[in-house]
Amino acid sequence: MRPLEGVFVVDLSRILSGPVCTMMLADMGAEVVKVEPPPSGDDSRLWGPPFVGGISTYFHSVNRNKKSIGLNLKTDAGRRILWELISRADVLVENFRPGVLENLGFGYDAVSRRNARLVYCSISGYGQTGPYRSKPGYDVVAQGESGLMDLTGYPDGAPAKVGTSIADIVAGMYAFQGILLALLARQRTNRGQWVDISLLDSIVSALTYQAMIYLMTARNPRRMGARHPSIVPYETFKASDGYVNIGVTNQKQWMNFCGVLGFPELAADPRFETMDRRLEHYDALRQIIAPRLAAMSRSEVLSKMSEVGIPAGPINSVAEILEDPQIHARGMIQELTHPDYGPIRLLGIPVKLSDTPGVVEGPPPYFGEHNAAILSMLGYSKEDASRFLRDGVVACAPGCQ
Numbered sequence: 001m002r003p004l005e006g007v008f009v010v011d012l013s014r015i016l017s018g019p020v021c022t023m024m025l026a027d028m029g030a031e032v033v034k035v036e037p038p039p040s041g042d043d044s045r046l047w048g049p050p051f052v053g054g055i056s057t058y059f060h061s062v063n064r065n066k067k068s069i070g071l072n073l074k075t076d077a078g079r080r081i082l083w084e085l086i087s088r089a090d091v092l093v094e095n096f097r098p099g100v101l102e103n104l105g106f107g108y109d110a111v112s113r114r115n116a117r118l119v120y121c122s123i124s125g126y127g128q129t130g131p132y133r134s135k136p137g138y139d140v141v142a143q144g145e146s147g148l149m150d151l152t153g154y155p156d157g158a159p160a161k162v163g164t165s166i167a168d169i170v171a172g173m174y175a176f177q178g179i180l181l182a183l184l185a186r187q188r189t190n191r192g193q194w195v196d197i198s199l200l201d202s203i204v205s206a207l208t209y210q211a212m213i214y215l216m217t218a219r220n221p222r223r224m225g226a227r228h229p230s231i232v233p234y235e236t237f238k239a240s241d242g243y244v245n246i247g248v249t250n251q252k253q254w255m256n257f258c259g260v261l262g263f264p265e266l267a268a269d270p271r272f273e274t275m276d277r278r279l280e281h282y283d284a285l286r287q288i289i290a291p292r293l294a295a296m297s298r299s300e301v302l303s304k305m306s307e308v309g310i311p312a313g314p315i316n317s318v319a320e321i322l323e324d325p326q327i328h329a330r331g332m333i334q335e336l337t338h339p340d341y342g343p344i345r346l347l348g349i350p351v352k353l354s355d356t357p358g359v360v361e362g363p364p365p366y367f368g369e370h371n372a373a374i375l376s377m378l379g380y381s382k383e384d385a386s387r388f389l390r391d392g393v394v395a396c397a398p399g400c401q
Contacts, residue, residue, distance in 0.1 A: 002029025003356045007183070009091040010035060010082075011066065012106075014042040016139070016165055017123045017199065018095035019062040020172025025091070025179065026065035027349050027358035033085060033374055034066045034365070038395035041070060041367035053341025054397075055364060063364040064336065064346055069375075070368030070395035073104055077393040082106065084378045087115055090192075091179055095123040098133050108194045119182040119192040121175050127198035142167035142199040151210060154225040171202040232278040232285065233257070236315060237293040237301070243315035244293070244301050254278075256308035261292050338363040368396025 007030040011022040014036070026032040036042050042063075048056035072078040086092060092111060094101055101107055108120045122128060125137015143149050143161055153160035178195035186192055204211070210221045213229065221229060226236035226245070234247045248257045251274075258267040266272060266288065271281040278285055293301055298314050305312035314320075321327060332348040349358040371394045375385045388394040 001356055002358060003353065005029035007031070007090045008088055009033065009093065010085050010089045012092065012094040012096070012101070013123065014095065015044050016062060016168040017171040017175070017197075018093050019044075020169055021121070021123070021175035021179070022066065022093050023062045023064060024172070024176045025093075026362075027360065028351075029358070030091070032066040033370075034063065034068045035071050035082065035085070036068055036367055038070055038072050038392070040397075041068065045367060052344055053338060053366075055341075055366070060344060060346065060364045064360055065362040066365060067370035067374060068365040068368055069371050072393055072395060075391075075393050077388060077391070079105065081375070081378065081388075081393070083114065085374075086111055086118065089115065089118055090183070091119045091121065093121045093123070093175065093179075097136055098122070098124055098128050112192065112194075115192070117186060117190065117192050119179055119186065119195060121179050121182075121195040121197065123171055123175050123197045123199070125199050127201060128194075128196045132200075137199050139165040139168040139199065142203050146200055146203040147207060147210075148203055151207075151221060151223055153223050155223050157223075159223070166206075167199045167203040170206055171197050171199045174202050174205075227282075230279070231275065232282055233289065237290060239293060239296055239298045239301050242298045244298055244312055245315065246293075246301075246305060246310065246312045248310060251275075253308075253310050257305075257310055260304045260308045260310075261289065263288070263292070334360040336360065336363040340366070366397045366400065368394065368400055371396055371400070 004025060007025070009022060009025055009030050009032040011018065011032050011034045013019055013022060019034075019042075022030075022032045022034070034042070040046060042059060045055055045059045047058040050057050052060060069081075071081060073082060086106070099107075102110075108122070111118060111120055124133075125142060126132035126135055140161055143166065144159070146167070148166070149159040149161055152162060175195065175197045178197060182193050182195055210229070213219060213221045228234040231247070231249055234249065236243050236245050246257075248254050254272075255267045258264055270277070272278045272285055296304070302312050302314065316324070322333065327333060330348070330352075332350070334346050334348045335343055336346060337343045344363060346360060348360060351358065371389070372382070372385050375388065375394070376382075380388075385394070389396070
């Protein structure tokens with residue numbers, strides 16, 4: 001048994017933030033019906049190459065364990081089918097600009113009148129309130145506006161985007177959290193509620209201690225490359241065959257670090273004997289320790305740090321980490337087989353529950369792959385399904401029935 005078995009989710013989201021959320025719900029047992037518009041469904045299906053089975057790897061990354069129906073909401077019959085799905089749903093997830101679904105007749109007020117127990121989750125660039133409410137928002141825009149890009153990169157370089165769509169992903173995770181909280185509250189109130197998630201809010205919340213530097217001192221944090229604003233050494237160092245990260249966060253670790261690298265006198269040097277002094281004399285400290293580390297291989301550095309219990313790790317490529325034995329031992333690489341396009345490898349589930357774990361079991365669907373099954377669940381006949389397809393009420397990938 002999985003913790004969300006019996007929870008029915010209508011997924012009107014697309015691209016990344018919403019699909020991240022609904023994938024997490026599906027992994028934990030919720031039945032997720034992904035409602036996609038014709039002619040080809042979720043835009044991200046076409047975001048490639050690379051493609052597998054004619055579907056982009058981008059789409060594959062966040063749409064496992066879901067069922068897909070292609071539904072034309074510009075038709076009366078399509079809207080009626082959506083209402084039928086909503087009437088039995090526990091959760092609805094959408095990531096349109098505020099007002100779009102309301103104009104289609106599926107805003108929160110209308111939906112909650114039909115199904116008062118439904119948890120309605122909206123993810124947008126700026127949220128349902130505020131002066132930016134109506135602006136379109138994408139991950140890269142949120143990364144820039146949030147201040148995150150101004151903190152990312154080196155002092156003498158341009159601001160840099162994080163290497164993954166972190167605003168979308170964090171927003172999706174907050175949406176998942178908000179939905180679970182609303183479902184928990186529903187057990188006491190017997191009512192659903194509106195969960196309002198903003199990409200900008202989500203990534204601003206991730207500023208944490210960087211934000212507090214400004215809020216408490218009015219000093220604007222600056223780009224520092226791989227450095228930490230409050231801890232030294234806590235950063236990236238070049239080794240002879242690559243790069244490593246080392247974190248020395250307390251006085252005991254500092255003394256052990258100096259000793260294992262053959263600098264016992266450094267620990268007692270007045271310039272470096274406390275953290276605030278090391279921060280003050282960072283440049284001088286870096287010039288002493290960087291050459292020593294650069295003369296060692298990555299494995300030598302990591303072995304030395306391990307000897308004295310100092311956290312350290314290599315800067316891996318994506319290929320290196322995805323073949324790493326630790327990741328495989330933790331089940332973070334899963335293989336699924338689709339009956340048409342064959343085996344695919346996907347990322348696993350990072351939340352490990354001892355008694356009711358999540359499961360990666362259903363490969364990402366073709367567009368409209370489950371039209372017939374979903375319509376049958378709603379009481380429609382095979383003839384109805386054929387007529388809906390012929391009349392453009394439902395749609396699916398080429399060659400479907």
